[in-house]
Amino acid sequence: MNGYCQLLMELCRNILEPKYMGYLQEINNGVLRMNRLIDSFSIFRSYHGLNCTGKR
Known part of the structure; x- marks a missing residue:
């Protein structure tokens, strides 16, 4: 999604x-925030030894 937004911004900067x-x-910023949230959750989960169900 991030790459798509960046491509659109690059190709359409003189048109839009x-x-x-x-x-x-704003879409691009939201995608970046969501990626950071997912990365943080993954780090938290692996640090605490949790699987996807929240159980150890």
């Missing part, structure tokens, strides 16, 4: 109004 570029930037 700033308002719509802002929307794409």
Whole structure:
């Protein structure tokens, strides 16, 4: 998703109004935040020896 947003921003930067570029930037930022959240959860889970069900 992140790569797709970046590609759209690159290809359409001269076409889209700033308002719509802002929307794409917000989507991109949201994807980056979600990736950090998932990475943090994975680190937490492995540190505490949890599987996907939350059990050790």
